[in-house]
Structure formats: C-alpha cells, structure tokens
Amino acid sequence: MGIETTRILDEIDKHTARAREGGPEKIRESLAAIRALCDLLLEDGSQAPKKPRAMPLAMAETVNRPQSVPSATRLQEEGANGDSLFEF
Known part of the structure; x- marks a missing residue:
C-alpha cells in the first residue's frame, strides 16, 4: 500500500x-x-512494498517482561540523622 507517484510529484x-x-x-x-x-520515490520504485519488520524473539521477550526492582535495605550509619539523602 504505497503512496501514488503522482501525489508525491505534486508535493515536490x-x-x-x-x-x-x-x-x-x-x-x-x-x-x-x-x-x-525523492528518497521515498526511489525506495518505493526499487523494492517491493515492505512488510513491517518483526522484532527478533529475544528482543520481544525482553520488551514484554516486567522488570523487577530490588528491595531497598536501609543503611544504619553512625552520625546519620534521618532518612533523607540530603541529611548527613
């Protein structure tokens, strides 16, 4: 399903x-x-209509897999005065 050549030429x-x-x-x-x-016209004329590219299976698995977040463990340091990153 390409764009008609005459329409592209009209746009040019x-x-x-x-x-x-x-x-x-x-x-x-x-x-x-x-x-x-022009690139669109040249590409369309030299090749058959392109099918949408399928993602490789390995990539599809990583895209769809939810990522886990490691649980946070609080450090207890001597001299620290709170939970904030900005409190020293």
Whole structure:
C-alpha cells in the first residue's frame, strides 16, 4: 500500500514553488522536504512494498517482561540523622 507517484510529484512541485518564493531558511526547508520525497520515490520504485519488520524473539521477550526492582535495605550509619539523602 504505497503512496501514488503522482501525489508525491505534486508535493515536490509545491515545495519547489515555496523554495522559489522564500528566503534562505524556506529554501533549505523545501529542499530537505524534496530530498525526502525523492528518497521515498526511489525506495518505493526499487523494492517491493515492505512488510513491517518483526522484532527478533529475544528482543520481544525482553520488551514484554516486567522488570523487577530490588528491595531497598536501609543503611544504619553512625552520625546519620534521618532518612533523607540530603541529611548527613
């Protein structure tokens, strides 16, 4: 399910017109957009439609596994005057 080539070319035309009307900043933004659209066209034309990439099984297991938090044990130090990190 790709984007129609004519639609992408129309977008390139719009960005070309904006680049001609604008200052250096607008030209730069329009050229970046044109580059991205050209890359999209070239990629789409040279390859079959891409299927979504599946995560490797090992990575999927680590993503879905809840992480455990070790229980905190309080240190009792001589001269400490409270539970706060900022109390010395």
